[in-house]
Amino acid sequence: MAPHTIRWGIMATGGIANTFVRDLLIDPKTRDASDVSHQVVAVASSSSQDRATKFIADTGIPAGCAVYGDYESLVADKNVDVIYVATPHSHHYQNVMLALQAKKNVLCEKAFTVNAAQTKILCETAKKNNCFLMEAVWTRYFPLSIQVRRLIQSGEIGEVLRVVADTSFANEVEKEFDTANRMVNPDLAGGALLDLGIYSLTWVFQTLYHTLPRDQRKAPTVAAQMTPYHLTGADESTTILLSFPTTTPSNDTHPQHSQGIAMTNIRVASDPDEKGSAGPAIRIQGVKGEIQVFGGPAYRPTTYRIVPKQGHGAVRTVEYEFPGKGHGMYWEADEVARCLRDGKLESEGMPWEESIVIMEVMDEVRRQGGLMYPQKIESTEFPLPL
Numbered sequence: 297m298a299p300h301t302i303r304w305g306i307m308a309t310g311g312i313a314n315t316f317v318r319d320l321l322i323d324p325k326t327r328d329a330s331d332v333s334h335q336v337v338a339v340a341s342s343s344s345q346d347r348a349t350k351f352i353a354d355t356g357i358p359a360g361c362a363v364y365g366d367y368e369s370l371v372a373d374k375n376v377d378v379i380y381v382a383t384p385h386s387h388h389y390q391n392v393m394l395a396l397q398a399k400k401n402v403l404c405e406k407a408f409t410v411n412a413a414q415t416k417i418l419c420e421t422a423k424k425n426n427c428f429l430m431e432a433v434w435t436r437y438f439p440l441s442i443q444v445r446r447l448i449q450s451g452e453i454g455e456v457l458r459v460v461a462d463t464s465f466a467n468e469v470e471k472e473f474d475t476a477n478r479m480v481n482p483d484l485a486g487g488a489l490l491d492l493g494i495y496s497l498t499w500v501f502q503t504l505y506h507t508l509p510r511d512q513r514k515a516p517t518v519a520a521q522m523t524p525y526h527l528t529g530a531d532e533s534t535t536i537l538l539s540f541p542t543t544t545p546s547n548d549t550h551p552q553h554s555q556g557i558a559m560t561n562i563r564v565a566s567d568p569d570e571k572g573s574a575g576p577a578i579r580i581q582g583v584k585g586e587i588q589v590f591g592g593p594a595y596r597p598t599t600y601r602i603v604p605k606q607g608h609g610a611v612r613t614v615e616y617e618f619p620g621k622g623h624g625m626y627w628e629a630d631e632v633a634r635c636l637r638d639g640k641l642e643s644e645g646m647p648w649e650e651s652i653v654i655m656e657v658m659d660e661v662r663r664q665g666g667l668m669y670p671q672k673i674e675s676t677e678f679p680l681p682l
């Protein structure tokens with residue numbers, strides 16, 4: 297049977313848009329996907345049409361791709377099935393609304409929005425307009441992540457009571473990021489939490505929350521500390537303690553909560569020598585042993601290791617590759633194609649409800665840490681020029 301082909305429109309021409317498009321152009325057969333395929337049919341840059349033209353040439357998009365110098369023209373293009381939004385966090389709400397109002401399906405980069413109120417409105421708008429919408433948390437669609445979730449669900453390490461996840465880099469912050477850089481610029485919703493902490497939260501949520509049946513998933517309580525970057529006030533370091541109610545019956549002696557510790561920092565690294573010498577960035581700890589995740593930062597893991605409790609078997613290590621020399625973003629793209637083929641508005645792997653709960657956690661972390669972004673990017677007003 298012919299694969300279901302979807303036609304992508306790319307909104308923005310920055311770093312991750314480039315990486316994503318290169319992955320889209322890799323033959324899906326290299327990753328044993330024969331049911332879906334991808335075409336890039338339009339690219340838009342808000343800076344200039346020339347920039348979009350250059351992006352098309354740089355990424356090797358085949359001839360025939362439409363080129364736009366503004367996002368409005370992209371969302372009006374009738375050839376586009378789905379728009380990939382790759383702008384800074386600050387702009388996601390306005391950009392996704394623009395696309396949804398034009399009745400376009402959307403895959404939007406993480407963090408979904410600046411706050412939970414914005415995410416809720418986007419999901420309501422998608423539903424009302426019968427559009428597919430998904431937060432591009434690509435790590436969830438890695439075969440490694442899917443397998444780790446299956447292992448937890450099958451009881452491989454017993455009841456999971458604690459997950460520790462870190463996504464941190466030892467940047468020379470003052471030297472590497474000027475104050476306008478999106479990593480530290482509050483006007484672009486910069487800071488460690490929204491940019492990198494989301495991956496630590498992803499690991500905590502996909503192991504302690506997503507592995508439960510939907511009707512048993514309960515939002516955690518949150519305690520957090522943030523350290524502001526002295527030049528901009530965006531967070532350079534955030535540590536979050538999450539406590540999830542467990543499903544253990546109340547007459548049982550088992551603990552009633554599982555705990556997640558989600559960390560992020562842009563001055564110290566999870567993996568300083570980039571060889572894994574410091575140990576796993578993610579530890580998923582169950583009563584019968586633990587699963588450790590290594591290799592690449594938490595967002596692009598390559599290896600998991602099962603360490604059973606003493607006397608319960610040998611340590612097992614499983615390594616993964618990136619077929620077709622890709623970055624690993626094609627797996628989420630394939631999920632989008634399958635959802636569109638099947639008429640779904642949201643993906644099971646990253647449901648709207650879970651994106652909202654995670655945004656609510658980040659709102660609470662920022663409330664406790666005292667981090668507010670400028671009013672215009674926290675706003676739910678649309679349209680609002682930024």
Ligand SMILES: NC(=O)C1=CN([C@@H]2O[C@H](COP(=O)(O)OP(=O)(O)OC[C@H]3O[C@@H](n4cnc5c(N)ncnc54)[C@H](OP(=O)(O)O)[C@@H]3O)[C@@H](O)[C@H]2O)C=CC1
Nearest residue numbers: 308309310311312313341342343382383384385405406407
């Ligand atoms: N999944 C992943 O692995 C990664 C995800 N990301 C996420 O992707 C998004 C973009 O990050 P990244 O590509 O690194 O960022 P870049 O700064 O490289 O690119 C952002 C692009 O957004 C567009 N843009 C529109 N308005 C603005 C504005 N006011 N200021 C700056 N850029 C603007 C520009 O494109 P144009 O001029 O063409 O309109 C710009 O090139 C973020 O949400 C980030 O969290 C980032 C890195 C990795």
Ligand SMILES: O=C1OC[C@@H](O)[C@H](O)[C@H]1O
Nearest residue numbers: 312406479490491492595
């Ligand atoms: O999502 C991301 O992954 C890679 C990081 O370098 C980047 O800052 C972040 O946005």
